[in-house]
Amino acid sequence: MTRVSVLGMGLMGSAVAKAFIDAGHEVAVWNRTPARCVPLADAGARTVWSPSEAVAWGEVIVSVLSDYQVVEEVVTSLAPGVAATGSVFVNLTSGDADAAAAMRKAVAATDMAYLDGAVLSFPKDLGGTADILISGPEDVWDTYKSALIAMGSGTVHTGPVIHEANVIDTAVTGAFLCVSLGAFYEATAYAAHHGIPAHRLAGPAIRWLDLMRAEILQGVEQIDSGDYATDQATIDTYEAAMEMVTGAIQAAGRPASIISGFLTNLRAAQAAGHGDKSLAVTHEILGGKTS
Numbered sequence: 001m002t003r004v005s006v007l008g009m010g011l012m013g014s015a016v017a018k019a020f021i022d023a024g025h026e027v028a029v030w031n032r033t034p035a036r037c038v039p040l041a042d043a044g045a046r047t048v049w050s051p052s053e054a055v056a057w058g059e060v061i062v063s064v065l066s067d068y069q070v071v072e073e074v075v076t077s078l079a080p081g082v083a084a085t086g087s088v089f090v091n092l093t094s095g096d097a098d099a100a101a102a103m104r105k106a107v108a109a110t111d112m113a114y115l116d117g118a119v120l121s122f123p124k125d126l127g128g129t130a131d132i133l134i135s136g137p138e139d140v141w142d143t144y145k146s147a148l149i150a151m152g153s154g155t156v157h158t159g160p161v162i163h164e165a166n167v168i169d170t171a172v173t174g175a176f177l178c179v180s181l182g183a184f185y186e187a188t189a190y191a192a193h194h195g196i197p198a199h200r201l202a203g204p205a206i207r208w209l210d211l212m213r214a215e216i217l218q219g220v221e222q223i224d225s226g227d228y229a230t231d232q233a234t235i236d237t238y239e240a241a242m243e244m245v246t247g248a249i250q251a252a253g254r255p256a257s258i259i260s261g262f263l264t265n266l267r268a269a270q271a272a273g274h275g276d277k278s279l280a281v282t283h284e285i286l287g288g289k290t291s
Ligand SMILES: NC(=O)c1ccc[n+]([C@@H]2O[C@H](COP(=O)([O-])OP(=O)(O)OC[C@H]3O[C@@H](n4cnc5c(N)ncnc54)[C@H](OP(=O)(O)O)[C@@H]3O)[C@@H](O)[C@H]2O)c1
Pocket: 007, 008, 009, 010, 011, 012, 013, 014, 031, 032, 033, 036, 064, 065, 066, 067, 070, 092, 093, 094, 095, 119, 120, 121, 122, 123
């Protein structure tokens, strides 16, 4: 059993704290607005009244605050020498690569070890199948992994590079998943214009997910090899289709914002002479390189 202090009782922080409680750890919770600690106190957590108190009590300090600026304010507000020897600060707040490096520096001044993480799941998945990426020193991960795994069966160490969790999260959750879900609602709004309700799109959309799985695997193979030949859909094929789709959605009075951005990428690939290549070539057009 480990003493875990959780900073931030928002939607995700509350789920993180509950996962530790359910796994049998001793948990302390802190939140700027104390009322949000009440459900966790009812579930068995101890409420603490300041970040310094949370850090002084815990062996593992997990922060799940809204952004890195808030985490930095909290870390720099800690009373000097408050952290127990050997304790670790695990920051699960979402952020970018630079934020992770800056936070490692800020936490170093407190004598706590530092792990930077990202949650690639929703609060309901915490304590179950949640995917949580953790980056930082191997020995620190090894010391605390048996406690951290309580957050979800998909809690994994990405390696020692401190910004890896944030970069993977920004890329996959942010640039890929969130935008894909956003695009689904461009689709439902367009179909609604023609009297087709959203639930009629769910079946076909879900069937496309299997195709996406295969396309992603083939796409990363092409990026690795640098060979973007295709006998299926070319950049020219996609561009013609997306021009039609953008026009159809705009004619329905919808802005087609996400599809317009995709069309811009396709036209950049055409302008670079890649009209006969596969969609994966846009990786290079957007500044990526083959590995
Ligand atoms: N919710 C999700 O599905 C999800 C999924 C993956 C990752 N995440 C990440 O998890 C983090 C937390 O998200 P959330 O959904 O829990 O957000 P949330 O419900 O809005 O909670 C935000 C937390 O930050 C605290 N906070 C905000 N400004 C503060 C300040 N100036 N000083 C002290 N505390 C402050 C809030 O305290 P108060 O209660 O006092 O306002 C609250 O505890 C974010 O980085 C988010 O990207 C969330």
